[in-house]
Amino acid sequence: MQCNKFESCCQNGCRMGKFTGTMHEYSLARALLRQVEEVVRLEGAAAATSVAVTIGEFSGVEPDLLQTAFADVAGQSLLVTGELLIEKVALEARCESCSHEFAVERFRFVCPQCESGSVKVLRGEEMMLERVVLEAK
Ligand SMILES: [Zn+2]
DSSP: OOOOSOGGGOSSSOOGGGOHHHHHHHHHHHHHHHHHHHHHHHHTOSEEEEEEEEEETTSOOOHHHHHHHHHHHHTTOSSEEEEEEEEEEOOEEEETTTOOEEEOOTTOOSOTTTOOSOEEEEESSSEEEEEEEEEOO
16 A cells, blocks of 8 residues: 555555544545446546545545545546545435334434334435546547
8 A cells, every 4th residue: 555645654664554543534435446447447438537425424434534535545546537526415214113204313213203213224324426427538
């Protein structure tokens, strides 16, 4: 692994481990980059000029950190030239008792209509690649 941003931390090889707080976002950024590169290759395009993702508010991903991490890892890729657009997705759930769909506020997993605690999360828990804008060869 190459560390190009934190030169001061690289004494013997890379010490990315020091930045434990951003490791999660860095591994996500790398996985995302690989996914986008795969799309570019499959489509026979020259590069991705824009990448859009949605991040659930309950996914544990910090949008600012992901943005920084992605800019960092994508800076080493010839296939991804654009920036990352992040859209946050609110946590939504469906009641298993009355099928009511509602936005979960303050992580209160209780149906506002029938007070049932049996709810299923519909969205807001994951990070999804939404859109990749490609530049033709
Ligand atoms: Zn209900």
